[in-house]
Amino acid sequence: MSHSVALERITMSFGATKAVDDVSFTVEPGEFFSILGPSGCGKTTILRMVAGFLAPSAGRVLIGDRDMAGLGPNQRPTAMIFQSLALFPLMPVWENIAFGLEARGVPRAKRRRRADELLELIALPGYGDRKIAELSGGQKQRVAIARALAVEPEVLLLDEPLSALDLKLRQHMRAELRAIQKRTGVTFLYITHDQSEALAMSDRVAVMSAGVLQQVAAPRTLYEDPETPFVARFVGETNAIPGTVAHVADGIAALDTAHGRLSARAGRGVAAGRAATLYVRPEALGIAAADAPSALGARVERLDFEGAFGLLHAVTADGAAVLAALPSTTLGAAPAAGEAVRFAFAPRDAIALGAAQGEA
Amino acid sequence: MTDAVALPPPATPVRTPLATRAAAAIPKILFWIYVGAFFVYLFAPLVVMSAAAFNTSRFPTLTPWLGTTTDWFAQMADDAAMWRALWTSALVALGVVAIAVPVGTAAALVLTSLHARARSVLYALMVSPLLTPGVVIGIATLVLWRQIGVGGGLLLIVLAQASFISAYVMLMVAARLQRFDRTLEEAALGLGATKLMVFRRVLLPFLRPALLAAALLATLQSVENYNTTLFVRGFETPLTVYIATKVRTGLTPAVNALALVMIAITIAGALAWEIARRLEARRAATPS
Amino acid sequence: MGALTARFGAGLAGFFVLLVGFWLAGLVLAPNLMMIDFALRPNLLPADVGGPADVYSLDNLAYLAGEPVHRDIFFKTVWASALVMLATFVVCYPLAYWLAQTASPSAASLVVLALIVPFWINEVLRTLAWYILFAFRGPLNALLLGLGILDEPMRWYGDGGVLVGMVYAYILFMLFPIYNSIESLEKAQVEAARDLGASTWRIHTRIVIPHAKAGIATGCVFTFMLAAGSYVAPALLGAPGSRWFTQIIYNWFFEGGDWNRGAAYALVLLVLCLAVVLITLRVFRVSLTDVAK
Numbered sequence: 037m038s039h040s041v042a043l044e045r046i047t048m049s050f051g052a053t054k055a056v057d058d059v060s061f062t063v064e065p066g067e068f069f070s071i072l073g074p075s076g077c078g079k080t081t082i083l084r085m086v087a088g089f090l091a092p093s094a095g096r097v098l099i100g101d102r103d104m105a106g107l108g109p110n111q112r113p114t115a116m117i118f119q120s121l122a123l124f125p126l127m128p129v130w131e132n133i134a135f136g137l138e139a140r141g142v143p144r145a146k147r148r149r150r151a152d153e154l155l156e157l158i159a160l161p162g163y164g165d166r167k168i169a170e171l172s173g174g175q176k177q178r179v180a181i182a183r184a185l186a187v188e189p190e191v192l193l194l195d196e197p198l199s200a201l202d203l204k205l206r207q208h209m210r211a212e213l214r215a216i217q218k219r220t221g222v223t224f225l226y227i228t229h230d231q232s233e234a235l236a237m238s239d240r241v242a243v244m245s246a247g248v249l250q251q252v253a254a255p256r257t258l259y260e261d262p263e264t265p266f267v268a269r270f271v272g273e274t275n276a277i278p279g280t281v282a283h284v285a286d287g288i289a290a291l292d293t294a295h296g297r298l299s300a301r302a303g304r305g306v307a308a309g310r311a312a313t314l315y316v317r318p319e320a321l322g323i324a325a326a327d328a329p330s331a332l333g334a335r336v337e338r339l340d341f342e343g344a345f346g347l348l349h350a351v352t353a354d355g356a357a358v359l360a361a362l363p364s365t366t367l368g369a370a371p372a373a374g375e376a377v378r379f380a381f382a383p384r385d386a387i388a389l390g391a392a393q394g395e396a
Numbered sequence: 397m398t399d400a401v402a403l404p405p406p407a408t409p410v411r412t413p414l415a416t417r418a419a420a421a422i423p424k425i426l427f428w429i430y431v432g433a434f435f436v437y438l439f440a441p442l443v444v445m446s447a448a449a450f451n452t453s454r455f456p457t458l459t460p461w462l463g464t465t466t467d468w469f470a471q472m473a474d475d476a477a478m479w480r481a482l483w484t485s486a487l488v489a490l491g492v493v494a495i496a497v498p499v500g501t502a503a504a505l506v507l508t509s510l511h512a513r514a515r516s517v518l519y520a521l522m523v524s525p526l527l528t529p530g531v532v533i534g535i536a537t538l539v540l541w542r543q544i545g546v547g548g549g550l551l552l553i554v555l556a557q558a559s560f561i562s563a564y565v566m567l568m569v570a571a572r573l574q575r576f577d578r579t580l581e582e583a584a585l586g587l588g589a590t591k592l593m594v595f596r597r598v599l600l601p602f603l604r605p606a607l608l609a610a611a612l613l614a615t616l617q618s619v620e621n622y623n624t625t626l627f628v629r630g631f632e633t634p635l636t637v638y639i640a641t642k643v644r645t646g647l648t649p650a651v652n653a654l655a656l657v658m659i660a661i662t663i664a665g666a667l668a669w670e671i672a673r674r675l676e677a678r679r680a681a682t683p684s
Numbered sequence: 685m686g687a688l689t690a691r692f693g694a695g696l697a698g699f700f701v702l703l704v705g706f707w708l709a710g711l712v713l714a715p716n717l718m719m720i721d722f723a724l725r726p727n728l729l730p731a732d733v734g735g736p737a738d739v740y741s742l743d744n745l746a747y748l749a750g751e752p753v754h755r756d757i758f759f760k761t762v763w764a765s766a767l768v769m770l771a772t773f774v775v776c777y778p779l780a781y782w783l784a785q786t787a788s789p790s791a792a793s794l795v796v797l798a799l800i801v802p803f804w805i806n807e808v809l810r811t812l813a814w815y816i817l818f819a820f821r822g823p824l825n826a827l828l829l830g831l832g833i834l835d836e837p838m839r840w841y842g843d844g845g846v847l848v849g850m851v852y853a854y855i856l857f858m859l860f861p862i863y864n865s866i867e868s869l870e871k872a873q874v875e876a877a878r879d880l881g882a883s884t885w886r887i888h889t890r891i892v893i894p895h896a897k898a899g900i901a902t903g904c905v906f907t908f909m910l911a912a913g914s915y916v917a918p919a920l921l922g923a924p925g926s927r928w929f930t931q932i933i934y935n936w937f938f939e940g941g942d943w944n945r946g947a948a949y950a951l952v953l954l955v956l957c958l959a960v961v962l963i964t965l966r967v968f969r970v971s972l973t974d975v976a977k
Contacts (some may be wrong), residue, residue, distance in 0.1 A: 083427065087586055088586075089582055089585075089586075108585065109582065109585040109586045110585045110586070110587075110588045110589055110590060110591075111588075114586065115586060115587060116582070118579050118582070118583055118617055119578055120577065122577065122580050122582065122583035123583075124580060124583075124584070124597075124598060126601045126602065127597075127601075135584065135589070135597070136587035136588050136589075138589075138593075138597075139584075139587060139589040139590070140588055146479050183587065186587075186588075187587055187588055193586075236640040262676040321535040414942075423884075427778065427782070427839075430778060430779075431779065431782070434775070435798070437775075437852065438798075438802055438852075440817070441810070441813030441814050441816075441817050441852070442802060442805070442810075444771070444813065444816060444817050444823050445809070445812065445813040445816055445817075448816060455819075456816050457816060457819060457821065457822050457823065458820065458823045458826075459823050459825075459826035480714055494818065495858055499703045499704065499706070499707045502699070502700035502701075502703035502704050503703075503704050503707065505692070505700055506688060506700050506701065506704050508688055509691055510687070510688075511689040513886070514971070516972070518708075519972065519973065520972050521708055521712065521713075522708065523972065524712065525712055526906075526908055527905065527906075527957065527958065527961050528909075528954060528957065528958075529909055529910075529912060529913020529930075529951065529953055529957055530913055530915075531913050531915060531930050531933060531934075531953070532716075532719070532913065532950045532951075532953055532954045533707065533715070533948060535719060535937070535946065535950040536715035536716045536719040536950070537711075538716050538937075539715070539719050539722045539943060540715040540718040540719075540945055543718060555711055556711075558707075558711060559707070559712055559715070561712035562707050562711070581691070583830045584768040590693070591691070591692055591693035591696065592693060592695070592696060595692060595696060604898070616804060616961065617811055619806065619861075620804075620805075620806030620807060620808075621806075622806070622807055622808050622915065622916055623913060623915050623916070623930075624912070625932075626915060626934070627937065635807045636806055636807075639808050639809065639812065640808050640916065640919070640920070643812065643815065643920060648685070651812070652816075653814075655805075655809045658780075658805060658806075658809065659801075659805055659809075662801055662804040662805055663801055665804070666797060666800055666801055666804065667797075669763065670793075670797050
């Protein structure tokens with residue numbers, strides 16, 4: 037089975053700095069694939085290499101198993117949606133949408149017909165002769181999508197297209213993008229620094245940090261089984277407790293920490309006698325019973341009530357912050373600010389990762 | 397302009413001595429006298445010149461006023477030499493626009509694609525014709541082409557004028573280019589357009605207003621040029637040269653009639669330009 | 685070049701480079717180099733060109749240095765142009781400041797429109813207007829006699845007339861650069877300075893003029909260059925005793941018949957103007973990029 041997009045050992049250097057360092061991954065046909073990472077992590081560079089605006093310093097980009105080396109952006113079966121959308125301000129809506137067809141020499145009447153069809157698809161019928169400046173933010177967004185879809189690309193590249201929208205519209209457009217993707221079956225390669233966006237829309241997510249690919253996985257896997265400390269910290273909230281691995285048995289590692297011996301699933305790079313860090317999600321923490329054998333001791337700073345959850349902010353004796361998300365139903369028994377608290381968690385809900393992996 | 401003197405008196409009457417108030421008003425009065433003088437200076441010569449077109453006096457003047465007539469306009473319209481001069485100027489302007497607009501546009505585009513150091517050198521070379529006296533441009537063009545056996549005439553007028561008018565075009569196009577969003581070009585390329593199509597469909601339409609303005613400016617600069625033209629004209633007589641020689645060979649109010657017509661065209665053009673600009677601004681301010 | 689090809693493709697990029705090359709090499713550099721060549725050669729009969737007498741020398745420049753009348757006219761042109769520049773600045777600065785800082789937007793756009801009209805009328809006509817106004821039995825003398833300011837008509841043609849006509853002709857080259865640069869000054873800065881007790885003089889010398897120096901430098905450079913290279917104003921408004929350097933150059937070409945000497949004189953004028961440009965930019969610490977508006 038052929039891949040929709042394949043990156044083979046891609047490196048991109050700008051002078052002495054490596055914006056992208058030896059990255060490989062594949063995207064399957066019809067997949068909604070996101071690249072997630074903080075700004076400057078190299079995700080935009082990767083997108084521009086796939087689109088053909090940049091040529092990699094080393095490695096190959098394949099689309100539909102064809103090597104793209106030497107092909108310009110106008111020769112690739114991709115279409116890009118830009119962060120600024122880059123709609124042509126001097127052309128009416130329909131000419132924008134039909135621009136790619138114009139480039140392919142499609143006759144005018146046929147272009148117009150196709151543009152009108154796409155306007156139906158994006159629920160803007162009759163907007164063909166409007167000016168771009170007359171559209172609202174969400175309408176521009178949809179025109180940009182239609183313009184990219186008009187050329188029937190094998191892969192649609194999206195460069196944080198929702199970042200300019202306000203929160204409500206952004207959430208609405210997420211659902212819409214996902215629906216369009218399912219309806220058309222086009223492969224989406226989406227880049228964003230917003231993890232909730234990536235987790236909510238994607239089939240799979242690639243997490244990047246400082247030019248290095250950290251992990252490629254389905255959203256739930258990323259959240260539950262992070263492979264690197266970066267992923268554990270970047271995706272969702274987490275509490276990190278450093279320690280040394282005492283022993284590993286049945287996939288459960290026991291760590292000696294400042295809070296005594298704590299257990300968690302053994303993740304990558306965990307071996308007896310080596311340093312490791314235990315990661316546990318706020319919602320996995322509960323108030324420990326008084327006789328619990330091992331627990332995380334801390335002092336409560338404050339409680340933020342958020343509806344379904346209460347966020348309990350605490351600080352350990354060595355000054356590390358601990359965050360626990362407690363269901364509202366249990367808040368009656370929660371300690372008050374200034375009081376001591378002991379947190380417990382099930383080892384299955386925590387993961388230990390080797391510290392040697394190193395934070396980027 | 398709200399004038400402090402015109403404000404209603406304060407509730408508790410604080411009496412300022414008249415002398416102090418007068419002293420405070422002096423800079424303001426002086427300023428308005430200056431503004432008045434400035435505009436008298438600016439317009440009095442034009443008014444005098446225009447008005448003289450209606451005086452029956454053979455020499456263009458207001459004093460003495462010998463009687464009102466419009467004969468000079470008829471005489472101007474009958475002046476075949478004037479029409480020939482106008483025709484020559486039009487031909488030259490056409491040639492200059494045909495050269496300077498593409499050249500200046502290309503120069504602005506080349507400039508934006510260069511790195512800082514090379515850019516500043518090339519930029520200096522490109523604006524240098526603007527800092528060169530017009531007579532020098534004319535002379536330099538004349539001596540170069542004489543070596544090839546080409547004397548002064550239409551061709552040299554066009555080339556000499558184009559050498560500095562191209563720089564004006566370059567500046568206007570470069571100013572517009574600075575506001576161009578390069579991602580539009582990437583978007584077009586990404587949709588499969590060839591580089592030629594990107595230029596034709598995306599960049600050129602964006603530059604259009606600047607190109608039209610540049611063509612207009614080039615025309616004006618060309619028609620009104622005298623210093624450069626004087627040296628390369630050969631046996632041609634464009635309008636400015638024609639007017640200047642009239643001063644020697646016998647100035648009559650027919651020249652004033654011509655001047656008045658040109659002033660009227662100018663004012664009409666300036667007003668049309670301003671109205672178009674305001675309409676455009678209003679349209680931009682009210683999206684549906 | 686690489687970036688140009690990448691952006692426009694080889695064909696279009698090549699066309700652009702060709703156009704620019706034609707302009708800079710053919711219309712700018714070659715003529716000036718040929719003028720220098722002319723300036724350094726003697727004026728010979730066609731038969732002697734290329735012969736033993738056709739050698740490079742500084743004779744044509746030495747002639748200018750040794751000919752007292754021409755030398756005096758040259759220096760007079762230099763200082764008179766500087767005077768035109770200064771007078772134009774003095775006339776324009778207050779109005780530019782008012783337009784940019786205190787005038788209401790609608791008043792400003794109206795005034796700008798009023799200023800542009802005479803600018804669009806060509807220099808010859810503008811000068812001609814003064815020629816008519818200044819005539820011995822012309823309107824200006826009639827007015828001043830009528831008001832009793834003069835007892836008998838005055839001869840305006842001459843140095844004074846040339847100065848007035850030139851200031852008039854180049855006003856906008858000074859006004860608009862200064863106006864544009866003062867316009868970008870935040871109004872609050874002037875208010876803050878006044879609030880801190882600065883006098884009007886101090887506000888201008890310490891806040892406004894330093895901010896507007898690029899515009900002032902631009903205006904000065906252009907006005908000087910235009911004045912020094914002017915031909916119309918001295919020809920129409922001058923008197924036999926007020927000849928301008930450009931008139932001498934013209935005579936070498938079209939009356940004296942010595943193009944080589946004429947080219948040498950033109951070269952001196954060019955060098956003078958470039959020197960003024962460079963010195964002004966250096967003094968004002970302004971780069972050439974700021975000069976273009």
